[in-house]
Amino acid sequence: MRELLSAKESNMARFVCAGGVATVAGAIFILASGALAQATSSVGDVSGFWWSVKYSPKLEILGGGDIPYNDKGKLQYTKNIAGLRNGSIKDDARRVCVPDGVPRILGNPYPFKIVQSPGQITLIYELNGVLRIVLMDKPQLWVDVEGAAPYYSGHSIGHWDGETLVIETANYNEKTFLDATGAPHSDQMTTVERIRKINGGKQLEDVVTITDPLMLTKPMTARYIYDTHPEVRLEDYVCGEPHRDISNVPGVKEARRARVQ
């Protein structure tokens, strides 16, 4: 990150000098930009408050079609659907507010916040108060160093590809579903998310590619779109207590109706 910053400052200096303005102006600019270093040291900016444009209980794969499960995956999916129906399997993310995991959390109908700070990008979801911490420009080694257990949200590292934030996540536990229908995954699942602003910054796009050698025959990709909502303040989310009204998020009313039937 320091190297990036140096390159940028160097560019600025060349820029000002090229204009034929006194070098001292460039020096002043660089001094001034020092204060901004924190904000501009990242290549892109995806910070802010975002809110999914829709909700779908079923994972919608880019290009359509069903989840490419292998035999093991298909069997587990059938068991999960039956278990959720007869109550032998609980959807703990909705019942006791444990995290949804990726990709399910990506399509949730509540707002979330992204904070960029030095060396870290943090995604804070109103739903279940989930925190996803993305360590920037770090190898995935620290998992072994700390001996940490697999997480609901996995262990995430990130880097910038131009103005696109790339989040690579591994070390997921097996306790989450891919979606509200109970679609399973193994603890060998890995995800790569490519997050960038679109439509002039009015929207955010997260394209996630999911790989799971134990359950899927091939990787699959899903795309989530969020509107910017700078007016939002995150609210409490405690299971069983009243929450903000999300009935206007397309898909929520339908999902609630389908659950009742």
Place this chain on the structure above:
Amino acid sequence: MKLLGIISRLMDRQGVPKIAPLRPSTFLVLSMVVIFLNVAVAPAQAQTRVPNFNGIWAHNGFDYPKPYLTELGNEREARGERDGAQVTDGYDNAYLKPWVVELLLREDLAERSRRTNTTDHTLCYPEGIPAEFGGREMQMLQTPSEITMLLGDANHSRTIYLNRPHSAHVVPSWYGESVGHFEDESLVVDTIGIAVHPETVSTSYGTPHTEALHVVERYRFLSSDEKPTAPSGTDGLVDPKYIAAGGKTLRLTFTVDDSGAYRKPWSVSLDYLPIKTRIREYYCAENNRDFTPLIPTAEIPDF
């Protein structure tokens, strides 16, 4: 500063080759703007030097001085002589109103009789303010407009909105509404609107409270000649290998005022050291299944 940021981003996007065709007069104007902004902004910065509190901070896992405890109670707390959340030998009635003392004593009796004493913490509710200061780790994510605080022991977060007044009508919530500003190199945080919940009782910094609860936090770095009370690494729960060497000590002094529960405000100082680890994922509902169905449960899925 916003304009500076825009100019900086413009420059960054354009890169050197595309910039070359721009007319010198454009550069002159841009540079003049920059110089003007520097002159205009510099004095303001000098008056309110904004410290950088970004980082992960931990304080001693056992040392929770409580002014409202008797001397003996505080000694026992410091020695970790507790069976549960809070077993003490008396409360200083100079601070607590009788109904609060009565409630705390009732809990202590429950602890001594080995009955399970449920609190917001054991039942996986957010702990709120000031109980949250009993948490060992926190991370501050600081931006010019707000500070997001990640609460390590609860896996929750709270937001401190900077340089803004409180809302005209604060909707009560677990962490209340926090607004902050910088003052003499300290961050001052003012919190009101902390919800009153049946489970908000005594955890490591919780006493019963009313809607009048008002908490003021002040964070500042200790100078080199001030003696910190931060964890040495041999006591409390912070593993010394995770303490960042040579880091500054961050002191939190908070004052709790509640005319409905306390006879007078009480204040506590806690010292935090920077740590190299990170806020880990922790979900209470995962570990406290014994308390099912008392933990927050939605019988009907939200969506």
